[in-house]
Amino acid sequence: MSFQVVREYNYAFLDEGSKKEIRRTTLKAIAIPGCQVPFASREMPIGRGWGTGGLQLTLSLIGDNDRLKVIDQGNDDSVNAVSIKRLVENCTNVATTNQSEQATLIQTRHRIPEIPLRKDQILVFQVPLPEPLRRTEPKEEITRRLHAEMEYSSIWLRLYEDIIKWGDITIGADYPCMVHQRYVFNPSPIPRYDLPKLHQANGLYLFGAGREKKIYAVPPYTDVVPLQFEDYPFQVESFEGLMCHLCGSDSSFLDEVYDADSGEKKYQCSDTGYCEARQQERGKVEWNGDL
Amino acid sequence: MEWGSVKDMEENPILSVRHLNKRYGKGCKHCESFDMLDKETNQCPHCGSVWACKKVSFDLYEGEIIGIVGESGSGKSSLVKSLYFDDDVLSGSATISKYKHGQRNIFQVSSQQKRYIRNHLMGMVYQNPWLGLKMSFSSGGNIAEKLISAGTYHVGNIRDRASQLLEHVEIPLSRMDELPKNFSGGMQQRVQISKALANNPPILLLDEVTTGLDLSVQARVLDLIRNIQREFGVGMIVVSHDLGVIRMLADRTMVMRYGSVVEEGLTDQILEDPHHAYTQQLVHSLL
Numbered sequence: 094m095s096f097q098v099v100r101e102y103n104y105a106f107l108d109e110g111s112k113k114e115i116r117r118t119t120l121k122a123i124a125i126p127g128c129q130v131p132f133a134s135r136e137m138p139i140g141r142g143w144g145t146g147g148l149q150l151t152l153s154l155i156g157d158n159d160r161l162k163v164i165d166q167g168n169d170d171s172v173n174a175v176s177i178k179r180l181v182e183n184c185t186n187v188a189t190t191n192q193s194e195q196a197t198l199i200q201t202r203h204r205i206p207e208i209p210l211r212k213d214q215i216l217v218f219q220v221p222l223p224e225p226l227r228r229t230e231p232k233e234e235i236t237r238r239l240h241a242e243m244e245y246s247s248i249w250l251r252l253y254e255d256i257i258k259w260g261d262i263t264i265g266a267d268y269p270c271m272v273h274q275r276y277v278f279n280p281s282p283i284p285r286y287d288l289p290k291l292h293q294a295n296g297l298y299l300f301g302a303g304r305e306k307k308i309y310a311v312p313p314y315t316d317v318v319p320l321q322f323e324d325y326p327f328q329v330e331s332f333e334g335l336m337c338h339l340c341g342s343d344s345s346f347l348d349e350v351y352d353a354d355s356g357e358k359k360y361q362c363s364d365t366g367y368c369e370a371r372q373q374e375r376g377k378v379e380w381n382g383d384l
Numbered sequence: 385m386e387w388g389s390v391k392d393m394e395e396n397p398i399l400s401v402r403h404l405n406k407r408y409g410k411g412c413k414h415c416e417s418f419d420m421l422d423k424e425t426n427q428c429p430h431c432g433s434v435w436a437c438k439k440v441s442f443d444l445y446e447g448e449i450i451g452i453v454g455e456s457g458s459g460k461s462s463l464v465k466s467l468y469f470d471d472d473v474l475s476g477s478a479t480i481s482k483y484k485h486g487q488r489n490i491f492q493v494s495s496q497q498k499r500y501i502r503n504h505l506m507g508m509v510y511q512n513p514w515l516g517l518k519m520s521f522s523s524g525g526n527i528a529e530k531l532i533s534a535g536t537y538h539v540g541n542i543r544d545r546a547s548q549l550l551e552h553v554e555i556p557l558s559r560m561d562e563l564p565k566n567f568s569g570g571m572q573q574r575v576q577i578s579k580a581l582a583n584n585p586p587i588l589l590l591d592e593v594t595t596g597l598d599l600s601v602q603a604r605v606l607d608l609i610r611n612i613q614r615e616f617g618v619g620m621i622v623v624s625h626d627l628g629v630i631r632m633l634a635d636r637t638m639v640m641r642y643g644s645v646v647e648e649g650l651t652d653q654i655l656e657d658p659h660h661a662y663t664q665q666l667v668h669s670l671l
Contacts, residue, residue, distance in 0.1 A: 229518070242499045246533040250521055253528045256539055257561050323538040 105152040106184045111135050115153035115308070119299060122310040127272025128240070129223050134306040138180065144202060145303025147219035148177060151200045154215065155181065161189045162196035167204040167346070167363035174202075191366040203266070205287040207345045207367040210296025212313070218281040220302040223309065225269045225279045245277045249320065256325055268327075270319045277320065278309060286329045286346045291317040337362045340371035396481050397443035398586050398619050399467075404440040404476035406462050406643075409433025411474075426459070426642040436462035438643040440476070444587065447617040451634025451651060453624060453666065459643040460623045464589045466491075467621070468508045469498045480505055482586055503533045507580025507618075511592035513572035516579065519565040523555065523575045526564065530582035549578040553608055570601035574608065581612065588612075588620045594629055606632055627667065631655055639663045 103109065111133075118132040137145040155161065161181055165174040169191045177200065178189045190196050193206035193214075202219040210216055226236040229247040239245070248269050255262050266282035270291070280291060281300060291298060291311055298311040311317055321327040336343040338359045345367060347360040362368035415428035415435065426435045436459040444450055452460040466473045477489040482505055490501055502508075510516045517526050527546040536542055547557050553574040559567070564575050573593060580588055590609065594602040606629065613620060613633075622633050630637055630651060637654045639647040639662065647660040658664045 238495070242496050244499055244533065246529045247518075249532040249537070250518070250525055250529045253532070253539065253542065254521055254525050257522060257524065321537075324540050 102184045104185060105155050106138075106180065107135060107149065107152050111149075112153040115149055118308045119150065119153070119310065122299070122308045123297070123312050125276075126312055126315045127276030127278040127309060129278070129302075129307040129309045131306055132308050134303045137303065139176065141304040142221060143173060144177060144200070144219035146301030146305075146308070147200045147202070147217045147303075148180075148301075149303060150217045150299050150301040150308065151177075151181065151198060154217075155185055155187055155198060157186055159187050159197045160195055161187055162191060162193055162199045162206075162366065163189070164199065164201040164204055164206065164364075164366070166202060167348070167365060169365050192370060193364075193366050203282050203284075204346070204363060205283055205290045207362070207364045209290065210294055210298075212295045214296040216296060216298050218283075218298065218300045220279065220281040220300045220307070221304070222267070223279055223300065223302040223305050223307040225277050240276060243275070245320075248277055252320060252322065252325075256322070262321075262325060262327075265330075268319050270317050272311060273316045280317075284330055284346060285319070285327070288317065288319050288327075289329065291315075293317075332360070335360045337368060337371075340368045340375060342368070342371055396486070398446050398481045399444040399478065400442075400486070401467070401478045402441045402476060404437050404463065404466065404478065405435070405474040406437035406459070406466050406471065407433050407435050407474045424642070426457075435459075435643045437466065437473075437476075440640075440643075440645055442638060442645070442648070444619045444621060446586070446619055447613065448636065449613055449620045449622055449634045451622050451624065451630035451637040452640060453627060453630050453637060454640035455625065455666075458640040460625075460640050461591055463640075464508070464591050464621055464623055468506060468589055469502060470508075480587070499533075503530065504583055505585050505587060507582075507585045507588045509573070509576050509580050509588070509590045509593050511595050513564065513569070513576050516576040517564050517572065519563060521563070522561045523550065523564045523567070524560040526575060526579050527582050530579055534583045545582070546578075549581060550575070552581075552612075553578045554604075568601075570597050570605060573597065573605055577605075577608065577612070581616070581618075584616065586619060588618045590620060590622045592623055592625070594624070594626065602629075609633060627655065639666065 115132060118130050122130045134145065135149060137148055139145060163174040163177045165171040168174060181187060182189060193199060193208050197213060198215050199206065200217045205216065224236055225248055226239055230236050230239065252262050266284050267279050268285050268288060269277050270280055270288060271277050280288060293314055295313055297313055300309045319327040332347050335347055337345065337347060339361050342362055346363045348363045350359045350361055352359055410431055411433045412428060412431035414430040415433055440463060454460045462471065465471045467478060473491050478491060479486040480490060483490060483501060508516065524546045527549055528542045531542050531545055547560060550557060550560055555571060555574055564572050594605050597605065612618060624630055634651045637651040638645045641662050647654060647663045654663060655667055658667050
């Protein structure tokens, strides 16, 4: 399906001045890994909190040679992902794809694709709450000072209280991490399962918070270490003994799906692009799984 | 212990403050020199700036308790808040013997270093426990915060140390994981003291700790402070407007009025034989 480029708008919707500002901010964010750099978040044709930060990053970076993939909680065809893709298709010549290997630019919410990022790929995150200190400190002036002084004891305290109350750290998504021994940052609400993919990765990770007007980045080959106590180490979600009922993968992040007809719980890959590719492969090769 | 080391200990103050000036307001050429200041107020008649501390100097030795008395507005709280970096000072210096061998003025180091000094070398107990404690975290968590900021990232060790401290201030361990906002005022104050002591700081600042507590609770808190001083050898600065508290705790006393120290000496001496007119007035007004 091809759309005609809407000529009433500038290429990639944003005007050139805005793109330049966002790119400069992005460069600064890459230069200081994990540091939240403020930027003048623009009004977008989608509501704040629906991925405006990520969209602005995507639009400032996209060019004719790019291929875009948009993921919404691992899903390629949810309403939000489709709308964003259509907007980009409408005002650029860029084609979209569901295969993360084919994409050069991936905008995502809540997931990182199963297939590791390559050197030439950029992953853009939509971030609702960029400030890890916000829960305990409402003032921006103070949180900036705390970052400058590397005073993160209140985040640690949150983990401590969790352990005291529940016997374990209960933060499922948006787990605070230390970037290159300097800044603690919120990796956006990705599951703990995805965090190891940020550490010493090949590709570039950019984070855009439109409502909070912040951009930050994890450049390639940067240390990203989840906060953990010596006697309560960080753990990822375990899917031991489970596999996707569609593609048979036993090494991916699985969603629990309730089948209303049969009344049973099923598990399927959260990353639909990855799952599709595997299903196609499975069509070619004889499948011997006992599903 | 050898004589030499005792002498060293006595000769080198752990905290020494020189010419500390603290001003609220812009200041002007009239009040910069202090000459133009009215003797009966610490407010400049020209620009309206308030001089909370005027050239305050003193030394604190290891294991010593210095009392600071004065009426409200005399600058005693401003002094300890400046020392704990809650407020910025205008000028002056302070050195801590355990920080860079007392060679650096702690008011002029970076904010990271100030944070280090606050976490490792000083403890502060405020009059209002809401300033010193995070009320939405458990009392154990409050102590944990201090320990974590000093680099303990082991829950077991944190729990051990926190229960040890709480035991010391007579808080039952069963209440370690309760929120301090559900505690009584005296208990909150004791949690605050244990938090301040978490990293074994050589200096403890106490700002009107017993004000607002009833007499029997006051007595317990004062006993506790005495015990801590005896056991840990912490140097303390006790701010109070209550001469009874000062008499019980302080070895030496400074009397402050309108931002300056008007009299300084051994507590007994000050209370029995006050020289300055204001001190005499203060001592005689004691019920």
